[in-house]
Amino acid sequence: MDRRNIELKIFGLVAGMAAGMILLAGFALTIAARHADTRERDYEQTLVGNGLRQRAKEIQAALNPYIIWDEAIIKLDNRFDPAWASQNIGQSVGGALGNEVVFVLDADNKSIYGHVAGKDVPPTAYARYGGRATRLIEKVREIEADPKKVAELRAVHRSRVTLVGDDPMLITVSLVRPDLKARTRGPRAPLLVTGTPVADSVVKAFSDRFLLHDARIQVVQDTQLATPAAQRVIGKTADGRRIVMRWTPRKPGEELLRSASPILGAALLAAVVGSILLFRTTRRAVKKLLLSEAEAKHLSLHDPLTGLANRTLFTDRLVHAHALLRRKSGLLGVLCIDLDRFKEVNDSYGHDAGDQLIREVARRLKTICRDTDTICRLGGDEFAIIQPDTTPAGAAALAQRVVEGLSGEVDLTIGRAELSCSVGVAVVSDAEQGQAELLRQADVALYRAKEGGRGRYCFFEPEMDAALRLRKGLERDLRTALETEALKVAYQPLTDARGQIIGVEALARWTHPERGEIAPAIFIPLAESCGLIGAVGSAVFRRACYDSLRWSGLEVSVNVSALQLADPGFVDDMVAVLAETGARADVFMLEITETALLKDSDGVHEALRRLKRLGFRLALDDFGTGYASLAYLRRHPIDKLKIDRSFVSSLPGNSESLAVASAIVSLAKSLGLKTTAEGVETQGQLDALIKLGCAEFQGFLLGRPMPADAIGDVIAGARETVR
Ligand code: C2E
Ligand code: CA
Ligand code: CA
Numbered sequence: 101m102d103r104r105n106i107e108l109k110i111f112g113l114v115a116g117m118a119a120g121m122i123l124l125a126g127f128a129l130t131i132a133a134r135h136a137d138t139r140e141r142d143y144e145q146t147l148v149g150n151g152l153r154q155r156a157k158e159i160q161a162a163l164n165p166y167i168i169w170d171e172a173i174i175k176l177d178n179r180f181d182p183a184w185a186s187q188n189i190g191q192s193v194g195g196a197l198g199n200e201v202v203f204v205l206d207a208d209n210k211s212i213y214g215h216v217a218g219k220d221v222p223p224t225a226y227a228r229y230g231g232r233a234t235r236l237i238e239k240v241r242e243i244e245a246d247p248k249k250v251a252e253l254r255a256v257h258r259s260r261v262t263l264v265g266d267d268p269m270l271i272t273v274s275l276v277r278p279d280l281k282a283r284t285r286g287p288r289a290p291l292l293v294t295g296t297p298v299a300d301s302v303v304k305a306f307s308d309r310f311l312l313h314d315a316r317i318q319v320v321q322d323t324q325l326a327t328p329a330a331q332r333v334i335g336k337t338a339d340g341r342r343i344v345m346r347w348t349p350r351k352p353g354e355e356l357l358r359s360a361s362p363i364l365g366a367a368l369l370a371a372v373v374g375s376i377l378l379f380r381t382t383r384r385a386v387k388k389l390l391l392s393e394a395e396a397k398h399l400s401l402h403d404p405l406t407g408l409a410n411r412t413l414f415t416d417r418l419v420h421a422h423a424l425l426r427r428k429s430g431l432l433g434v435l436c437i438d439l440d441r442f443k444e445v446n447d448s449y450g451h452d453a454g455d456q457l458i459r460e461v462a463r464r465l466k467t468i469c470r471d472t473d474t475i476c477r478l479g480g481d482e483f484a485i486i487q488p489d490t491t492p493a494g495a496a497a498l499a500q501r502v503v504e505g506l507s508g509e510v511d512l513t514i515g516r517a518e519l520s521c522s523v524g525v526a527v528v529s530d531a532e533q534g535q536a537e538l539l540r541q542a543d544v545a546l547y548r549a550k551e552g553g554r555g556r557y558c559f560f561e562p563e564m565d566a567a568l569r570l571r572k573g574l575e576r577d578l579r580t581a582l583e584t585e586a587l588k589v590a591y592q593p594l595t596d597a598r599g600q601i602i603g604v605e606a607l608a609r610w611t612h613p614e615r616g617e618i619a620p621a622i623f624i625p626l627a628e629s630c631g632l633i634g635a636v637g638s639a640v641f642r643r644a645c646y647d648s649l650r651w652s653g654l655e656v657s658v659n660v661s662a663l664q665l666a667d668p669g670f671v672d673d674m675v676a677v678l679a680e681t682g683a684r685a686d687v688f689m690l691e692i693t694e695t696a697l698l699k700d701s702d703g704v705h706e707a708l709r710r711l712k713r714l715g716f717r718l719a720l721d722d723f724g725t726g727y728a729s730l731a732y733l734r735r736h737p738i739d740k741l742k743i744d745r746s747f748v749s750s751l752p753g754n755s756e757s758l759a760v761a762s763a764i765v766s767l768a769k770s771l772g773l774k775t776t777a778e779g780v781e782t783q784g785q786l787d788a789l790i791k792l793g794c795a796e797f798q799g800f801l802l803g804r805p806m807p808a809d810a811i812g813d814v815i816a817g818a819r820e821t822v823r
Pocket of ligand 1: 592606607608619620621624636637640659660661691721722778779780781798799800801805
């Protein structure tokens with residue numbers, strides 16, 4: 101999933117959650133507020149209902165003294181007295197009690213007295229109000245007809261609000277009853293009809309009492325009775341319209357909402373800010389996560405030290421480039437690169453210096469290669485390059501650039517190191533050949549480049565395979581030979597000028613079960629290149645130790661490879677073999693080559709000093725072929741120089757060789773060193789060397805390398821001759 105996608109998802113989630121929460125809170129609050137408002141309205145409606153009923157009761161109660169009264173029965177029913185009615189009903193009920201309309205009806209519901217707005221009116225004026233009271237009259241007469249009900253009730257009243265003209269009026273119909281012993285003429289008593297306007301002033305008093313805001317009376321059609329609303333139906337008109345009391349309800353919920361809205365707003369703001377912050381942190385976290393994922397991916401495909409592709413990525417790219425061969429016409433080149441003597445840098449300067457060198461190599465390779473090339477560190481000091489779409493000339497040019505780019509001195513924090521590399525190149529054009537084979541071929545070519553003397557590149561050629569197979573087979577057989585102690589040692593005599601044997605040189609011999617005699621010139625370098633030289637040297641030394649015990653007074657020379665000397669465990673091994681065999685160190689002359697001293701490292705120097713302290717003597721083998729540096733001779737505790745066979749073989753005729761040999765002898769003399777001339781094959785050579793002042797000789801003329809027993813015979817023979 102890509103970053104944008106994840107970000108969008110997270111943003112959606114966060115924003116959705118925030119919005120959801122706010123909506124929910126708002127919704128809950130609104131519901132609660134509306135609920136509170138409804139409850140308040142219901143409460144107000146109940147108040148209004150109760151209040152109106154109360155008002156009617158008050159009016160009815162005020163009428164009671166006038167309708168429950170013997171005298172009223174007598175004066176209104178038994179014998180109607182208009183003057184009495186005017187004085188006791190009109191002026192009291194109308195005037196004192198404040199009823200605007202007062203009428204008296206007889207037993208037949210006929211109006212017999214009227215008083216409106218403070219004045220007596222003709223009873224016929226009742227017509228204007230009669231229609232409004234009909235229902236109430238019927239109800240009161242119904243109660244009157246039921247003696248049980250009449251007995252229960254003290255006063256019989258029925259009230260309702262109705263319109264008189266345009267004004268709402270509370271009409272009350274009351275049954276006139278005796279309070280003691282008066283009797284009506286017939287079964288029915290007179291009725292008192294009163295009317296009080298439910299005027300605005302009344303409503304106002306009412307609303308003040310119940311804290312109703314903006315209370316008013318309205319007459320509306322049924323359809324206009326919007327429900328629910330802050331209203332109470334308090335009556336009906338003759339034409340069926342409703343008389344309602346309306347007011348502006350209190351809305352505590354709404355008030356709450358209003359007072360809570362700043363808080364809600366603040367919460368909303370906080371939620372918005374919070375979700376933005378949350379979004380930003382999650383975004384950062386996602387970024388980090390994706391980065392670390394990319395990092396992990398990079399790490400899994402790259403070498404952590406150099407940042408170059410690792411073997412996995414390399415193989416991947418190689419497979420890919422190889423597959424492209426089917427579609428494209430170009431060639432695919434693979435270069436295998438190996439640093440020469442990297443192990444020495446690591447051993448003498450330490451791993452940090454080794455890492456530094458590797459990083460420098462990577463840096464240089466990056467400047468050498470093109471962007472389309474893949475550079476890889478296969479491990480250790482091995483690198484490889486994939487060069488897609490190339491030609492043999494292009495591959496050769498790149499290989500040359502690599503060899504040149506990775507040569508010369510490199511400044512490391514700890515000192516300077518000499519850099520050089522070997523390169524193996526393989527180029528393929530057809531996809532039939534597998535990519536693994538391509539890498540193998542480059543590796544074989546690299547092998548050959550190293551063998552051919554390092555600091556160079558080599559193209560793969562098919563015959564290399566055969567040579568390599570041979571080599572691999574030989575390597576395996578050498579291992580077996582070491583394990584089965586099949587390696588033997590021959591000794592070549594060293595003599596003085598008279599031909600007297602004064603020492604021997606131990607030379608390794610290997611008879612291969614199928615190939616027969618294999619020359620040390622073949623298997624010693626092989627052992628060096630495959631890490632077996634330590635085992636070979638150790639085997640020869642052990643044998644030489646045992647054999648040395650048989651010969652007294654003979655100096656035994658043993659060859660030590662430069663690689664052995666560089667091995668930190670070498671001296672300890674030598675000591676261990678001495679202890680194991682019981683041989684003496686001072687019998688031995690260790691022959692080392694100049695290349696062993698070339699590195700001039702403290703390790704080698706220390707090893708030589710330790711060997712000297714143990715009693716070993718040291719000879720410089722093949723002297724004159726290498727650097728022949730006087731500095732080595734001064735610095736290291738050398739006892740002897742061995743003049744290389746190449747100078748000896750052209751004696752005595754070659755004046756140049758003669759000059760070299762002469763120079764070596766006088767150099768040795770001036771430094772107090774002995775000299776041994778190697779490869780003396782003719783008497784002429786021997787004579788020339790004796791003339792130069794050389795004291796020791798070695799060569800076929802004086803004795804070929806031979807088994808230890810034969811050396812014993814030579815010594816015995818010599819003794820006999822002397823005797
Ligand atoms: P080297 O140390 O120079 O040994 C002397 C070589 O010269 C021997 O060859 C010997 O057989 C040969 N030689 C002696 N006299 C004559 C002569 O008059 N004419 C000719 N043409 N050759 C003569 P070899 O045994 O084949 O050994 C070759 C090289 O292998 C040695 O050269 C030495 O560098 C190396 N080598 C042999 N054995 C060992 C060993 O045990 N350890 C190590 N590190 N190297 C060894
Ligand atoms: Ca030697
Ligand atoms: Ca030699």
